[in-house]
Amino acid sequence: MKSWLTTTDHKRIGLLYFWTAFSFFLIGGVEALFIRAQLAQPNGHLVTAETYNQLFTMHGTTMVFLALMPLSASFFNYIVPLQIGARDVAFPRLNAFSYWVFLLGGLFLNASWLVGPLFHAGRLNVAPDGGWFGYANLTERQFSPGPNIDFWLLGLQILGISSLAAGFNFIVTILNLRAPGMKMMRVPVFTWMTLVTQFLVITAFPVITVGLVFLMFDRFFGTHFYVSQSGATPILWQHLFWLFGHPEVYILILPAMGIVSDVLPTFARKPLFGYTVVVYSGVLIGFMGWGVWSHHMFSVGLGPIADSVFSATTMLIAVPTGVKIFNWIATLWGGDIRGTTALHFAVGFIAMFIIGGLSGVTHASPPTDLQQTDTYYVVAHIHYVLFGGTIMGLFAGIYYWWPKMTGRLLSETLGKWHFWLQFVGMNVAFFPMHLIGLLGMPRRVYTYAPELGVSDLNLLSTIGAFLIALSILVFVVNLLRSRTHGQRAGNDPWGGATLEWSIPSPPPVYNFSVIPTVANRLPRWKTEHHEPMRDPPAAPPGPIHVPGGSWWPMLAAFGLPILALAPLTHTLWLAFVGAAVLLAGIFLWAFEPFEV
Amino acid sequence: MTEHSHPTAGVYLRVAAVLVILTVLEVGVFYVPAFHPVLVPVLVVLSAAKFTLVVMFYMHLKADSRVFTFLFGAPLLLAAVVMVALLFLLLGALTLRGAAGAG
Amino acid sequence: MTTHATHTSLGLDNRKMAFWAFIGSECLLFTSLISTYLVYKGKSVVGPYPHEILNIPFTSVSTFDLLMSSLMMVLALAAVQRGDMKWGKIWLFSTALLGLVFLGGQVIEFTEFVHKGLTLQTNLFGCTFFVLTGTHGAHVTVGVLWLLTLWVRALQGKLTSAHATTVEISGLYWHFVDVVWIVIFTVVYLIQ
Numbered sequence: 041m042k043s044w045l046t047t048t049d050h051k052r053i054g055l056l057y058f059w060t061a062f063s064f065f066l067i068g069g070v071e072a073l074f075i076r077a078q079l080a081q082p083n084g085h086l087v088t089a090e091t092y093n094q095l096f097t098m099h100g101t102t103m104v105f106l107a108l109m110p111l112s113a114s115f116f117n118y119i120v121p122l123q124i125g126a127r128d129v130a131f132p133r134l135n136a137f138s139y140w141v142f143l144l145g146g147l148f149l150n151a152s153w154l155v156g157p158l159f160h161a162g163r164l165n166v167a168p169d170g171g172w173f174g175y176a177n178l179t180e181r182q183f184s185p186g187p188n189i190d191f192w193l194l195g196l197q198i199l200g201i202s203s204l205a206a207g208f209n210f211i212v213t214i215l216n217l218r219a220p221g222m223k224m225m226r227v228p229v230f231t232w233m234t235l236v237t238q239f240l241v242i243t244a245f246p247v248i249t250v251g252l253v254f255l256m257f258d259r260f261f262g263t264h265f266y267v268s269q270s271g272a273t274p275i276l277w278q279h280l281f282w283l284f285g286h287p288e289v290y291i292l293i294l295p296a297m298g299i300v301s302d303v304l305p306t307f308a309r310k311p312l313f314g315y316t317v318v319v320y321s322g323v324l325i326g327f328m329g330w331g332v333w334s335h336h337m338f339s340v341g342l343g344p345i346a347d348s349v350f351s352a353t354t355m356l357i358a359v360p361t362g363v364k365i366f367n368w369i370a371t372l373w374g375g376d377i378r379g380t381t382a383l384h385f386a387v388g389f390i391a392m393f394i395i396g397g398l399s400g401v402t403h404a405s406p407p408t409d410l411q412q413t414d415t416y417y418v419v420a421h422i423h424y425v426l427f428g429g430t431i432m433g434l435f436a437g438i439y440y441w442w443p444k445m446t447g448r449l450l451s452e453t454l455g456k457w458h459f460w461l462q463f464v465g466m467n468v469a470f471f472p473m474h475l476i477g478l479l480g481m482p483r484r485v486y487t488y489a490p491e492l493g494v495s496d497l498n499l500l501s502t503i504g505a506f507l508i509a510l511s512i513l514v515f516v517v518n519l520l521r522s523r524t525h526g527q528r529a530g531n532d533p534w535g536g537a538t539l540e541w542s543i544p545s546p547p548p549v550y551n552f553s554v555i556p557t558v559a560n561r562l563p564r565w566k567t568e569h570h571e572p573m574r575d576p577p578a579a580p581p582g583p584i585h586v587p588g589g590s591w592w593p594m595l596a597a598f599g600l601p602i603l604a605l606a607p608l609t610h611t612l613w614l615a616f617v618g619a620a621v622l623l624a625g626i627f628l629w630a631f632e633p634f635e636v
Numbered sequence: 637m638t639e640h641s642h643p644t645a646g647v648y649l650r651v652a653a654v655l656v657i658l659t660v661l662e663v664g665v666f667y668v669p670a671f672h673p674v675l676v677p678v679l680v681v682l683s684a685a686k687f688t689l690v691v692m693f694y695m696h697l698k699a700d701s702r703v704f705t706f707l708f709g710a711p712l713l714l715a716a717v718v719m720v721a722l723l724f725l726l727l728g729a730l731t732l733r734g735a736a737g738a739g
Numbered sequence: 740m741t742t743h744a745t746h747t748s749l750g751l752d753n754r755k756m757a758f759w760a761f762i763g764s765e766c767l768l769f770t771s772l773i774s775t776y777l778v779y780k781g782k783s784v785v786g787p788y789p790h791e792i793l794n795i796p797f798t799s800v801s802t803f804d805l806l807m808s809s810l811m812m813v814l815a816l817a818a819v820q821r822g823d824m825k826w827g828k829i830w831l832f833s834t835a836l837l838g839l840v841f842l843g844g845q846v847i848e849f850t851e852f853v854h855k856g857l858t859l860q861t862n863l864f865g866c867t868f869f870v871l872t873g874t875h876g877a878h879v880t881v882g883v884l885w886l887l888t889l890w891v892r893a894l895q896g897k898l899t900s901a902h903a904t905t906v907e908i909s910g911l912y913w914h915f916v917d918v919v920w921i922v923i924f925t926v927v928y929l930i931q
Contacts, residue, residue, distance in 0.1 A: 212757045215756065216756055217748065220746065243764065246767040246768035247767055251771070261859055263870070271779070271863050
């Protein structure tokens with residue numbers, strides 16, 4: 041147990057991320073079920089309007105920051121070092137720090153569901169209720185007097201630090217820790233997409249950090265960054281938020297695209313079609329993702345020039361995305377297809393992401409977007425790209441890499457049931473939302489009138505949501521059963537091309553008994569150009585140094601929520617305690633003898 | 637660690653001298669009314685020169701790996717573009733439509 | 740803090756690479772703060788206004804102080820690199836000292852402004868000025884702490900030429916903080 045608390049091993053940290061993120065995914069899912077239950081009928085009264093606001097805010101915030109990003113991170117952690125032939129990441133203790141900060145940030149945020157009485161709220165739940173995007177000036181103290189928004193902004197600041205630290209770690213890992221011969225253009229696409237994602241993280245998160253600092257100062261210290269009467273503008277928040285928020289959605293989708301790019305070739309027994317183009321497209325998406333943010337603000341009144349510019353850039357960014365889709369399809373075309381569950385999810389990703397991408401393209405035109413924005417049409421778009429896209433991609437990754445991580449295969453039978461229930465469920469849940477939105481139902485409303493004519497469609501959508509829940513239940517059963525009943529995986533259950541399949545499942549603590557020298561992009565396959573590599577020997581030729589654990593990353597991590605508690609509870613001395621804990625953790629960490 | 641020739645103390649002192657001169661010029665331009673029409677461009681150029689000198693010589697970027705130049709330069713360029721875009725979006729809107737309901 | 744000679748793909752030090760990435764990231768942080776300052780410039784509904792309150796001569800001295808501290812820093816690094824810990828200690832301490840002088844200047848300046856009626860809450864100039872320069876000041880504070888820590892380690896004989904990269908990285912941080920000030924001095928003080 042202690043070894044898990046002090047671990048600096050990327051594989052263990054990857055598993056910790058997985059279990060924690062999956063738990064938050066379930067919480068976010070329950071929040072969604074409450075939302076759908078409330079909306080199943082017009083004039084619903086399952087929950088109050090106030091609770092409903094908290095539900096959709098926390099559903100969004102939880103899914104984005106506590107589920108999707110960390111689930112991707114669990115693969116960054118576990119798989120990237122294996123794919124590049126490394127023994128661990130560049131900074132193992134910083135890696136552990138990122139995990140503990142994530143866990144503590146997630147707990148901090150979710151504590152708000154239960155601590156209302158401590159804030160004399162007259163209710164149990166004081167969870168954030170301003171939407172996951174927290175628009176000013178609704179979030180100002182004047183309009184949101186309770187602690188809800190404080191939990192939100194402080195929680196996000198804590199989580200931001202976790203992501204930033206991981207960003208620096210993985211950039212250095214991927215650039216500097218590759219095995220001999222592993223040139224950048226030989227690196228698996230998942231690792232490439234991880235690299236692009238981390239660049240987006242380290243450039244986008246500072247912007248939201250500043251936006252949140254302004255909000256914090258407005259709420260706690262009486263400044264006026266978003267207060268119109270002082271000459272400021274709430275639009276500044278929207279700019280700062282979306283300058284972060286748009287790169288954020290690429291942070292959410294690129295890893296899943298990377299997973300799909302690795303899964304498809306394995307189960308088509310064919311190399312990825314146009315590897316170079318797929319990589320460059322990913323890089324291009326990363327850069328261009330910075331040029332489109334105000335397409336989230338078409339209804340704000342930016343003026344015709346700004347609207348046109350962002351409309352054009354948004355339409356342009358569909359191009360590299362489309363290129364990737366064609367390359368994926370071409371990979372499958374003429375391949376020797378094995379219909380594993382992982383492949384089902386990868387193909388499902390392509391199909392659902394196309395639909396989400398198409399609704400996205402309709403958003404790119406300001407006139408049409410004016411009809412769609414703030415309606416359920418956008419909710420449909422979001423969920424097709426994030427659920428049909430990212431989550432399906434992540435499940436493809438889970439079915440693909442779970443055997444590597446645990447040594448056990450997941451059941452294909454249960455997997456197929458999971459897939460089909462989820463696939464049908466998501467389309468039943470989210471497709472009607474296109475229509476519901478165009479028929480005029482706004483987002484973020486706790487109920488609707490029967491006269492709107494969307495009652496049946498809402499009921500249908502709710503049924504779909506519960507179908508999804510059922511599919512997740514099937515998955516959980518699969519996951520738990522696999523621990524004892526799963527077929528043993530061996531090194532390479534799938535005939536994979538990349539380095540992670542050359543070592544045991546799960547890998548030994550040092551990963552590679554001998555660091556391989558890589559000569560091409562598909563080292564484990566025989567191709568017309570080369571023979572397959574020889575896998576590393578079962579036992580290392582000599583002792584391999586593996587760094588031990590450390591308590592200090594966790595100690596330092598604790599400093600952050602303590603610091604955050606200070607403004608939350610208006611207790612100054614807590615800030616000093618938090619800072620002291622953080623500093624103590626950092627100093628002990630810096631001077632601890634630790635060899636990588 | 638790769639060794640590359642380290643600048644001598646002389647180089648550092650000369651850079652320091654130039655930095656001081658540039659700062660004096662900046663303050664001078666601020667105080668001399670004749671320069672006010674070109675105040676902004678001149679100050680931007682002078683401070684950019686100081687910025688570049690510190691980064692290239694004190695932070696050793698000129699002699700170091702291009703990887704470091706990319707890791708610093710790409711976000712810097714991005715930041716500059718974002719700043720210009722924000723100025724256009726928020727100042728343009730505010731001056732065209734007046735202060736009320738900014739845009 | 741030692742790193743043993745592991746193979747690296749680019750032949751570069753991991754920590755140095757991470758630190759340049761961090762500095763890149765900080766560019767976005769300060770740009771967001773500076774952009775906000777610029778966007779809100781001239782929008783304050785009430786005074787005091789910049790031209791009434793900013794003290795250019797005083798701030799010029801602060802600027803000069805920080806520039807000289809960068810010089811001390813490179814001299815500190817050069818000394819540590821050649822194993823001359825006597826001068827290494829002197830220059831490290833001098834850098835930190837000049838940093839403290841800068842911070843002292845900030846404290847004096849902020850106190851002056853408050854006396855003249857400019858606080859965080861007074862107007863947009865107050866908000867943006869104090870948060871921008873305050874964030875910079877917080878960075879300087881961290882830098883001073885970092886340098887003093889290195890100085891103490893050197894006094895204890897635990898900092899040697901083997902730790903040159905550590906000193907170099909602290910230097911990168913210090914120079915970056917100086918460079919941000921170069922921008923702030925121009926944008927906030929000189930361009931009014």
